[in-house]
Every structure is written in structure tokens, then in C-alpha cells.
Amino acid sequence: MSPVNPVTPVSPVHPVSPTSPVLSVDNLSVRFRMRGGRQIAAVSDASFALAPGECLALIGESGCGKSVLASALLGLLPRNAETTGRALLGDLDLLAADERTLARTVRGRRIGLVPQSPSAHLTPVRTVRSQLEETVRELTGVPKAGLREAAEAAAERAAFPATHLDRHPHQLSGGLAQRAATALALVGDAPLLLADEPTTGLDRDLVDRTVDELRRHADTGRALLMITHDLAAARRIADRVAVMYAGRIVEIADAPAFFGAPGPRHPYARALLDALPERAFTPIPGMPPELGDLPDGCAFAPRCARASARCETLPAPVDGVACHHPEEATACSN
Amino acid sequence: MLELSRITAGYDRRAPVVREVSLTVGAGRSVGLLGPSGCGKSTLARVAALLHRPDSGTVVIDGVPVRGWRHRAPREQRTAFGVVFQQPRLAADPRMRLADLIAEPLRATGRRDEAAAAVAGLAGRVGLSRELLGRRPHEVSDGQLQRACLARALVLRPRWLICDEMTAMLDASTSAALVAAVETYRAESGAGLLAVGHDSVLLNRWCDETVHWDELPRESRSGV
Amino acid sequence: MADPRTRTRMADPRTRTRPRTRTRVSAAVTAAVVLAVLVVPFAVPLDEQAVDLAAKLRPPSWDHPFGTDEVGRDLLPRSVYGLRVSLFVGVAAALAATVIGTAVGAVAGALGGWADRVLMRLVDLFSSVPHLLLGIFVVTMFRPGVWPVVASVVVTHWLSTARIVRAEVLSLRSRPYIDAAVSGGASRWRVTVRHLLPAVLPQAGLAAVLMIPHAIWHESALSFLGLGLPTHQASLGNMVQSARGSLLAGDWWPTLFPGLFIIVPTLAVAGLAGAWRERLNPRRRSELSL
Numbered sequence: 001m002s003p004v005n006p007v008t009p010v011s012p013v014h015p016v017s018p019t020s021p022v023l024s025v026d027n028l029s030v031r032f033r034m035r036g037g038r039q040i041a042a043v044s045d046a047s048f049a050l051a052p053g054e055c056l057a058l059i060g061e062s063g064c065g066k067s068v069l070a071s072a073l074l075g076l077l078p079r080n081a082e083t084t085g086r087a088l089l090g091d092l093d094l095l096a097a098d099e100r101t102l103a104r105t106v107r108g109r110r111i112g113l114v115p116q117s118p119s120a121h122l123t124p125v126r127t128v129r130s131q132l133e134e135t136v137r138e139l140t141g142v143p144k145a146g147l148r149e150a151a152e153a154a155a156e157r158a159a160f161p162a163t164h165l166d167r168h169p170h171q172l173s174g175g176l177a178q179r180a181a182t183a184l185a186l187v188g189d190a191p192l193l194l195a196d197e198p199t200t201g202l203d204r205d206l207v208d209r210t211v212d213e214l215r216r217h218a219d220t221g222r223a224l225l226m227i228t229h230d231l232a233a234a235r236r237i238a239d240r241v242a243v244m245y246a247g248r249i250v251e252i253a254d255a256p257a258f259f260g261a262p263g264p265r266h267p268y269a270r271a272l273l274d275a276l277p278e279r280a281f282t283p284i285p286g287m288p289p290e291l292g293d294l295p296d297g298c299a300f301a302p303r304c305a306r307a308s309a310r311c312e313t314l315p316a317p318v319d320g321v322a323c324h325h326p327e328e329a330t331a332c333s334n
Numbered sequence: 335m336l337e338l339s340r341i342t343a344g345y346d347r348r349a350p351v352v353r354e355v356s357l358t359v360g361a362g363r364s365v366g367l368l369g370p371s372g373c374g375k376s377t378l379a380r381v382a383a384l385l386h387r388p389d390s391g392t393v394v395i396d397g398v399p400v401r402g403w404r405h406r407a408p409r410e411q412r413t414a415f416g417v418v419f420q421q422p423r424l425a426a427d428p429r430m431r432l433a434d435l436i437a438e439p440l441r442a443t444g445r446r447d448e449a450a451a452a453v454a455g456l457a458g459r460v461g462l463s464r465e466l467l468g469r470r471p472h473e474v475s476d477g478q479l480q481r482a483c484l485a486r487a488l489v490l491r492p493r494w495l496i497c498d499e500m501t502a503m504l505d506a507s508t509s510a511a512l513v514a515a516v517e518t519y520r521a522e523s524g525a526g527l528l529a530v531g532h533d534s535v536l537l538n539r540w541c542d543e544t545v546h547w548d549e550l551p552r553e554s555r556s557g558v
Numbered sequence: 559m560a561d562p563r564t565r566t567r568m569a570d571p572r573t574r575t576r577p578r579t580r581t582r583v584s585a586a587v588t589a590a591v592v593l594a595v596l597v598v599p600f601a602v603p604l605d606e607q608a609v610d611l612a613a614k615l616r617p618p619s620w621d622h623p624f625g626t627d628e629v630g631r632d633l634l635p636r637s638v639y640g641l642r643v644s645l646f647v648g649v650a651a652a653l654a655a656t657v658i659g660t661a662v663g664a665v666a667g668a669l670g671g672w673a674d675r676v677l678m679r680l681v682d683l684f685s686s687v688p689h690l691l692l693g694i695f696v697v698t699m700f701r702p703g704v705w706p707v708v709a710s711v712v713v714t715h716w717l718s719t720a721r722i723v724r725a726e727v728l729s730l731r732s733r734p735y736i737d738a739a740v741s742g743g744a745s746r747w748r749v750t751v752r753h754l755l756p757a758v759l760p761q762a763g764l765a766a767v768l769m770i771p772h773a774i775w776h777e778s779a780l781s782f783l784g785l786g787l788p789t790h791q792a793s794l795g796n797m798v799q800s801a802r803g804s805l806l807a808g809d810w811w812p813t814l815f816p817g818l819f820i821i822v823p824t825l826a827v828a829g830l831a832g833a834w835r836e837r838l839n840p841r842r843r844s845e846l847s848l
Contacts, residue, residue, distance in 0.1 A: 062477050063477070206371075424735065438752075439744075442739065490743065
């Protein structure tokens with residue numbers, strides 16, 4: 001319904017046919033009903049599309065609603081959540097699908113989840129091989145005789161060394177545990193990979209290796225949605241970046257332009273990059289608003305140097321930026 | 335001066351994670367200790383903060399040798415350190431409101447009547463609103479909780495700060511805000527800092543000097 | 559709300575309805591039991607000791623819904639009184655055992671070192687004797703009565719709580735928030751009382767509730783062996799014991815009803831404890847995680 005689709009799926013790296021996005025999210029909102037009639041607007045009017053072979057990084061501060069968005073796509077929201085909008089995975093609306101459909105045909109099969117903490121995601125008392133074989137059997141129906149081979153192939157795809165297949169999770173380093181979890185996520189050969197903070201708590205080398213591997217899987221034609229607060233990781237692998245603030249996507253941009261020149265156009269996104277130690281290292285004044293108590297207008301206005309009276313109304317996204325006073329677009333704006 | 339000499343420490347005497355490592359932080363200086371996860375740098379930081387008794391080695395704080403760790407250390411020596419940990423969820427007592435969390439060290443040391451004023455002042459410094467102070471840890475975000483944990487570390491006005499991966503879980507803006515709060519406190523109090531982490535860009539920007547774990551002086555004692 | 563596309567996502571249906579029903583039934587039965595035990599003896603002028611030899615061993619009837627025993631005492635009021643005694647023993651013993659167990663476990667866990675070793679060896683020592691044997695030993699030292707039975711239950715039941723609390727304290731002791739308290743100048747006492755104990759109390763409380771059924775069974779077992787309460791006193795164990803003879807003669811009611819009174823309330827209390835345990839599960843506590 002909105003006059004301008006905030007998403008212009010044009011990536012210089014991976015040309016995208018607009019007819020066949022893997023995932024297309026349209027005005028997705030999530031509300032939590034709390035005790036005492038309070039409402040928490042965790043996600044508001046999020047819209048984006050994701051093409052095969054493309055990596056979209058959803059970035060934002062903790063508590064901005066980005067993990068809720070991921071949970072909504074997987075149908076893993078708690079009972080007090082209400083969703084509106086659409087999230088089409090092929091021709092299936094993930095928000096309308098019932099638990100049975102999601103459990104039997106979506107999770108693992110059409111969406112592979114790369115977890116936040118692999119060590120917690122793996123069963124501690126079983127070897128990587130047995131977990132892989134079980135997942136292969138469940139998801140692909142490979143006959144018993146072929147299981148061993150299929151599991152080894154799955155490990156191979158995530159660059160998990162075959163020599164370590166018979167180890168238990170606690171015998172693996174952080175990097176190998178992450179690869180084991182990724183191998184599990186890849187078994188169902190899902191067209192969409194969803195990585196929720198895949199690098200939290202890892203050190204820089206491991207972050208780089210983990211996201212590079214994710215990028216490799218995107219390069220084989222999968223769509224990758226990476227949710228992260230790690231801007232360096234996003235910069236390393238993303239084709240496009242979606243910046244979330246207080247439950248809204250305030251800017252969607254091509255990653256090279258966003259991280260390089262001319263830089264972000266939304267004042268929040270600019271300030272977020274300026275907080276990096278390799279840049280100005282200055283924090284954004286104040287704190288994000290409570291999702292249960294959002295202003296009617298732009299949620300960033302109270303912390304924004306450019307705020308004016310106009311900011312008391314909600315800015316509609318134009319060219320992927322939801323701001324009344326955006327940084328001028330480089331070439332042809334106005 | 336914070337002098338750690340020939341520290342050997344760990345959780346299993348047969349396989350210590352820290353072996354014969356020495357590290358010195360000058361008074362009022364800030365040192366960033368870089369290293370991959372699992373290398374033992376956090377254990378060394380815990381030894382320095384008097385929270386983990388080393389198997390061998392000596393620690394001298396401002397000229398006073400340390401004779402005991404944890405509760406065996408005299409209270410003045412323990413409270414000379416403000417410690418901030420990596421995971422605020424685990425570092426906060428889940429039953430305490432943020433205001434109580436910050437005031438707890440004052441109450442524990444019998445300075446209960448200073449609590450209200452100190453909490454109000456520190457909340458402003460770390461950027462916590464009055465309303466947030468009344469919440470419990472599960473009602474705030476990681477970033478907000480870490481702000482409270484930093485305020486708690488500063489409330490006794492320590493001479494030394496130990497920040498163990500303080501910003502590893504946090505977004506860029508909150509990280510910058512916490513580092514700025516630490517530096518403001520250090521500028522006015524002259525406190526020294528040992529910041530442990532794996533992000534060289536961050537530590538190089540933050541600290542007077544950074545050392546890599548592998549470059550720390552180590553003497554191997556004969557017969558070990 | 560007006561938006562027709564608004565949907566509410568339900569959690570997995572398999573994990574929901576059944577535990578709720580169980581909890582409701584448990585709560586209803588427990589409430590009925592407590593009510594019966596507290597109100598009936600005062601509201602209904604029945605004498606549980608009244609003997610009517612002319613009406614001995616009558617099967618259940620309108621006048622005597624539970625029938626009568628071998629000396630013609632009405633089994634309904636006797637069962638209610640017996641349940642009252644059993645519940646009192648159960649609750650009192652569970653409370654005392656929990657207090658002792660929590661104290662020992664917390665001290666052992668918080669202090670560590672030799673204190674821990676001494677206290678835990680003490681626990682091992684008590685556990686190495688079979689419970690019933692130890693319980694019998696305790697009751698035989700005193701005159702029959704309610705308090706020796708309570709003491710006997712306490713002596714045999716504080717051990718598990720001590721172990722649970724100690725393990726919990728040990729795992730909490732290595733948490734960074736305890737480190738932060740130590741660094742903040744908190745004394746050993748303060749760390750234990752302010753940070754460790756409040757964290758273990760829900761577990762200890764759960765252990766206490768789970769202990770009540772145990773304590774009731776222990777009391778019944780002692781009374782059944784003739785070592786518990788004085789034989790004339792209405793207690794569920796005593797009643798089953800004295801009805802053994804008539805059971806062999808084919809009279810089922812003097813054992814059935816007191817037996818049911820042992821089993822049903824203990825199941826109900828255990829059911830409630832199960833619901834409590836589920837609530838303690840931290841995954842359910844954070845319904846909303848952003």
C-alpha cells in the first residue's frame with residue numbers, strides 16, 4: 001500500500017531479478033501485549049526483500065527489535081505477541097502459517113537457522129556425527145545406508161573437518177562448534193539462511209572466519225539474513241544493510257555506499273558508525289526509547305542534532321531512508 | 335603501580351592456563367591486554383583484581399604485596415579495584431533493582447547513607463534514567479545492564495579498574511559511551527586501568543598502551 | 559485489534575493443556591484437603607473415638623459413608639482426623655528439615671574447605687543408614703507421640719535439601735555477580751545471606767513441598783509398624799495397621815479409605831510441586847526477550 005517501496009533490490013555485486021525474491025517482508029509489525037494493557041511495539045512496519053545469493057545485514061543496538069523480527073519469521077514468538085503484515089517465503093506467508101506447517105516444512109527445510117551460541121545449540125552428550133546424521137535423516141530422508149556419507153558431505157559443506165566428527169561439542173573450539181552448528185543449519189538445503197547474532201562473544205579472527213563462511217553459502221545461491229550488532233562483521237559480508245532503530249527500519253542501503261562513501265544518510269546510522277573506535281569513537285547522546293513508550297513522531301528525534309518541529313510526525317521512507325532531514329543523496333536527489 | 339610477577343594460575347593445578355606471566359601497569363596508566371579467547375587473559379585479570387588466587391607468583395598493589403585473595407584479602411585492598419565483566423547478565427544479581435545493584439558496595443561497606451546521592455550521580459555519568467534505576471535486570475537490555483555494572487564498579491571510587499571484555503556483547507554506541515564514562519572517571523580520579531579484550535582497534539584507541547598476550551614477559555623456571 | 563490480519567501466535571499446543579489440568583486438579587484436591595482438615599473437626603460434631611461395638615465392621619452405608627472399624631468407630635471422621643495428624647507431621651517436618659538442610663548446605667557451599675568437608679561427611683554418615691531404620695531409632699528413644707515422629711522425619715530428610723542447596727551454592731559461587739560482590743567489599747556473611755541464599759530459596763522451597771508427601775508416608779510407615787503415634791490416636795498409618803486383620807477376612811473398607819487418604823493428598827501436593835518446578839524453569843520466566 002505504501003507509495004514507495006523502501007526496498008530497491010539492486011545490488012551492484014549480485015544483480016537481482018525483482019520477480020523472485022526468496023523472502024519478501026511487507027509491513028511486518030509485532031506487538032507484545034503486556035500485563036495492565038500495556039503494549040510493546042517491538043517491530044513496526046518492517047519491509048524488505050531478499051534475493052537468492054544476497055546477504056542483508058540487519059543492524060541495530062541491542063533491544064531495537066531485530067531479534068524479535070527473526071523470531072517472527074520463524075514463528076517462535078511467545079504467546080502474548082501479535083503480528084500484522086506479511087512475510088512471504090516463496091508463496092507461503094510465514095506469519096499466517098500454523099505451527100505444524102512451520103515445524104514440518106519451514107524450520108530447517110526452508111529456513112536454516114545459524115544460532116547465536118553454537119555450544120548451547122549442540123546436544124552436549126552426543127557426537128557431531130550423530131547429530132548430523134539425525135538431522136540428515138529427519139530432513140532429507142536419506143536411507144540408512146547413505147547416512148554416514150550424507151553427514152560427512154554436510155560437514156564438508158560447512159568446512160567442518162571430518163576428523164573431528166566423532167567428537168563431542170565440549171571437545172571443539174569455538175570456531176569448530178560454530179561450523180558444526182552451521183553444518184546442521186545447511187543440511188536441509190534451505191534457500192534462506194537466518195543468522196541471529198552469529199558472532200557474539202567471538203574474537204575478531206573467529207568473527208571474520210565465521211562470517212566469511214556465511215558469505216560463501218550466500219555465494220552458492222542462498223539468501224542470507226544476518227542479524228547483528230557487529231558493524232565490522234556486517235561490513236565484511238553484506239550486500240545491503242538495513243538499520244533498525246526502536247523497532248523500525250530507518251535506512252536500507254547498499255553496503256559499499258553505507259560503509260564507504262558517501263556513507264549512511266540517516267542521522268542515526270551516521271551516529272552509529274561514528275561510535276566505532278576506528279572512527280570518531282563518540283557515543284550517541286542519550287539512550288534508545290522504550291519500545292513500550294514510543295513517541296508519535298520520529299523515535300530518534302530526542303537524540304538527533306538535526307531534529308526540528310517536523311520530526312513530530314513519523315517520516316515515511318523515501319529511497320530507503322525514513323528521515324525528514326537525511327544526508328543528501330549523492331547524485332540525483334532533489 | 336600494579337605489579338604482577340611470574341603468575342601461574344588456573345583451575346587445575348596440573349594444567350594452569352596462565353604460566354609464569356608478568357605484567358605491570360603504571361599508576362594512573364591504562365594498559366590494554368589483547369589476546370584470543372581462552373588464552374588465559376581473563377584469569378590473569380581475575381588474579382589482578384584479587385578474585386582468583388594464583389598457584390604461584392606475586393602481586394604488588396601500590397607497593398603493598400598481596401597476601402590473600404577474595405575474602406582473605408583485607409577489604410581496603412579488595413575495594414581498591416572496580417571490576418566490569420563481559421556478560422552483564424551473569425554479573426548482576428537477578429533479584430536486585432539497578433539502583434540497589436549500584437549501591438550494594440556502599441551498603442556492604444557500611445556507607446549506606448551515601449547510597450542515594452552516589453547512585454544519582456553515577457546514573458547520570460553512565461547514562462541511566464531514574465526510571466531505569468527502578469527496574470530489575472531482566473527488564474533492561476544488555477547495554478543498560480552493563481551501564482549499571484560500570485556504575486557499581488565506580489561507586490567505591492577505586493584506584494584501579496579492571497575491564498574484562500567490557501564491551502564484547504555491546505553495540506558500537508553503548509561501547510563508546512561506556513569507554514567515555516571510564517575515561518572521564520580516570521581523568522578526575524587518576525585511577526589506573528587494565529582493559530582485557532580481543533578487539534585491537536578498540537584497545538588501541540582506548541588505552542595508553544596495548545600488549546599482546548603472547549608478548550608478555552615470561553620466565554621459565556628451571557625444572558618446571 | 560480491529561485489523562482482521564492480527565494474529566496471535568500460540569505456543570506449541572502439545573506443551574500446554576495437560577500440565578494445566580493436572581495443576582488445577584492438584585490445587586483443588588489440596589484445597590479440599592486443607593479445608594477438610596481445618597474446618598471439619600470444628601464444624602461437624604463427630605467423635606472420631608466413639609466406640610459402638612454393636613456396629614463393628616459395617617460396610618459403607620448412608621450413616622457411615624466409609625463404614626466402621628473392628629470396634630465400631632466411624633471411619634470417616636477417623637480418616638479426617640488421621641489426615642490432619644499426618645498433614646501436621648508432614649508440614650512441620652518438611653519445614654524443619656528444610657531450614658536445617660538449607661543452613662547446612664549454604665554454610666558448606668559458601669565456606670568450602672574443611673567446613674564443607676566436615677558437614678558433607680556428616681550428611682554422608684546420616685545417609686549411609688537406611689532411612690526407616692534411622693527413623694525407628696529416633697522414635698524409640700522417646701515416648702510415642704507426634705513430636706518424636708516429626709523429629710524422626712526431620713533427621714532422615716534434611717540430607718537431600720542440604721545436598722541440593724550446597725550444589726546450587728557451589729554453582730552460584732563462581733558467577734561473576736558473586737565476584738562483583740567480593741570486589742565490592744561484601745563480607746562472607748553478606749555474600750551468603752544477600753546473594754547466595756535468596757537464589758537458592760526457590761529450590762529449597764520446592765524441595766520442602768516435595769518433602770511433605772515423603773514425610774506423610776514416613777509417618778504412616780512408622781505408625782504402621784506400631785512405632786509412630788499411640789495406637790488409640792487416629793492416624794492414617796495406625797488405621798491401616800489395625801485394619802490388616804479385617805482385610806484378610808475380606809472387609810476391604812477399613813484399609814481402602816485411610817489408604818486413599820494417604821495416596822490422594824500426597825499425589826495432589828506432588829502435582830502442585832511439579833507446577834512450581836515448571837515455573838522455576840528460567841526459560842518460562844522470560845516470556846518477552848528483545
